[in-house]
Amino acid sequence: MKKVNIYVTLRESVLDPQGSAVMGSLHKMGYAEVKDVRIGKYLELVISDEVQDIDAHVNEMCQKLLTNTVIEDYRFEIEEAVSQ
Amino acid sequence: MKKVNIYVTLRESVLDPQGSAVMGSLHKMGYAEVKDVRIGKYLELVISDEVQDIDAHVNEMCQKLLTNTVIEDYRFEIEEAVSQ
Numbered sequence: 001m002k003k004v005n006i007y008v009t010l011r012e013s014v015l016d017p018q019g020s021a022v023m024g025s026l027h028k029m030g031y032a033e034v035k036d037v038r039i040g041k042y043l044e045l046v047i048s049d050e051v052q053d054i055d056a057h058v059n060e061m062c063q064k065l066l067t068n069t070v071i072e073d074y075r076f077e078i079e080e081a082v083s084q
Numbered sequence: 085m086k087k088v089n090i091y092v093t094l095r096e097s098v099l100d101p102q103g104s105a106v107m108g109s110l111h112k113m114g115y116a117e118v119k120d121v122r123i124g125k126y127l128e129l130v131i132s133d134e135v136q137d138i139d140a141h142v143n144e145m146c147q148k149l150l151t152n153t154v155i156e157d158y159r160f161e162i163e164e165a166v167s168q
Contacts, residue, residue, distance in 0.1 A: 001119065007126050008126070009126065009128070019127075022127075022149070022150070025149055026145060026149065029145075029148065029149065031141065031145060033131050033132040033134060033135045033141070034129055034130070034131055034132075034145075035085065035130045035131065035132055036128075036129065036130035037127065037128070037129055037130075038127070038128040039125065039126070039127050039128075040125070040126040040127070040128070041123065041124070041125065041126060042091050042092070042093065042123070042124040042125060042126035043103075043106075043121065043122070043123050043124070044093070044120075044121070044122040044123075044124070045118055045120065045121055046118070046119045046120035046121075047117050047118055047119065048117040048118075048119055050117060051117045057115065057117070061110060061113075061115060061118075064113065065106070065109055065110065065113065066106070
């Protein structure tokens with residue numbers, strides 16, 4: 001088994017109202033040192049070893065289902081040998 | 085400026101219906117090799133250098149606002165010297 005960690009973030013040019021709301025709350029709580037907050041998604045996939053080209057498969061899954069490539073960027077890393 | 089990346093995941097013992105739904109969709113799309121999907125949050129904070137104990141501050145923010153420690157775990161990493 002391999003574990004794949006996928007990080008999905010909004011593109012730089014896209015406004016992040018959820019992040020702005022969280023930053024506003026942090027400021028109200030006294031954390032004035034926080035200058036920016038962006039919120040994204042973090043996905044952990046466990047994938048069986050039988051797949052040959054895991055990189056290509058993960059890219060396909062990201063582009064077809066897991067992310068919206070118009071407004072989101074993604075990157076992922078593959079960890080070896082997860083026991084499940 | 086420092087960039088802080090925070091990864092929030094559901095605790096192992098907590099069911100993840102969103103992850104299950106995504107896994108179901110991936111299976112329908114033919115990706116039978118996917119054995120598990122867990123979905124979490126990924127936050128990027130930019131924090132000013134004037135703060136002394138950034139670790140303690142980030143822990144406080146996570147526990148008070150950013151995560152629900154009853155059902156979620158978090159970890160974070162601090163990157164130095166982000167120009168903003």
